[in-house]
Amino acid sequence: MIDGDAMLWAYDVALGVLFIEAARVGAEMSAELRPSCWPELEQDLRTHALVGGSSAVLLDDFGVEQRQVLLSSAVEAARRIEARGGVSRDEVSTWPELEESATSFLRGAEHIAAAPLVELAQGLVDLAAGKLSPAPADRFWYYGTPEGRIAQGG
Numbered sequence: 001m002i003d004g005d006a007m008l009w010a011y012d013v014a015l016g017v018l019f020i021e022a023a024r025v026g027a028e029m030s031a032e033l034r035p036s037c038w039p040e041l042e043q044d045l046r047t048h049a050l051v052g053g054s055s056a057v058l059l060d061d062f063g064v065e066q067r068q069v070l071l072s073s074a075v076e077a078a079r080r081i082e083a084r085g086g087v088s089r090d091e092v093s094t095w096p097e098l099e100e101s102a103t104s105f106l107r108g109a110e111h112i113a114a115a116p117l118v119e120l121a122q123g124l125v126d127l128a129a130g131k132l133s134p135a136p137a138d139r140f141w142y143y144g145t146p147e148g149r150i151a152q153g154g
Contacts, residue, residue: 002056002057002058002059002060004060004130006127006130006132007127007140008123008124008127008132008140008141008142008143009140009141009142009143009152010120010123010142010143010144011116011142011143011144011145013105013106013107013109013112013144014112014116014117014120014143014144014145015048015049015057015120015144016048016049016050016105017049017081017087017092017112017117018074018077018078018081018117018120018121018144019045019046019048019049019074019077020045020046020049020095020097021077021078021080021081021087022045022070022073022074022076022077023042023045023046023049023073023097024077025073025076025077025080026038026041026042026045026069026073027042035065035069036065037063037065037066037069038069040066041062041066041069041070041073045070045073046097049097050097050098050099059127059128067128070124071124071125071128074121074124074125075121075122075125077117077121078114078117078118078120078121078122079118081114081117081118082114082115082117082118084114085114086111086112086113086114086117087111087112087114087117088110088111088112089102089103089106089109089110089111090102092105092106109146113146115148116143116144116145116146116147116148116149117144119143119144119148119149120143120144123141123143123149135151136151138153139151139152139153140152140153
């Protein structure tokens with residue numbers, strides 16, 4: 001995730017789970033409340049969820065409205081996942097968005113805990129607001145790992 005000169009890295013499994021749930025959040029909005037930018041943003045969320053670590057999410061490419069909807073959808077997605085106690089492989093296996101097996105998508109994990117996803121959503125909000133805490137020298141933040149945010153590199 002890149003915003004201007006600031007960036008964070010996200011574990012592709014965590015980002016995929018968060019973005020698929022965020023796409024569902026927006027899709028469940030009533031038609032009257034759904035912003036006009038939604039169809040394009042929904043496609044972007046689903047695409048980034050499925051390509052994982054093969055691409056960067058450039059927040060600079062999003063308009064003001066898209067960015068706001070992306071962030072609010074991600075925060076609501078994290079809240080829903082937290083309320084469910086995370087995401088299991090059994091749940092993921094029912095997701096029609098996936099063209100691959102749940103085992104492959106989750107890289108063999110049986111369960112994705114909610115806490116790293118909540119932390120990732122907050123990291124996105126902080127990044128977009130220019131409030132992401134600086135990583136240690138010559139390192140970068142890596143969000144969404146089973147251990148939570150870690151400093152990588154250097």
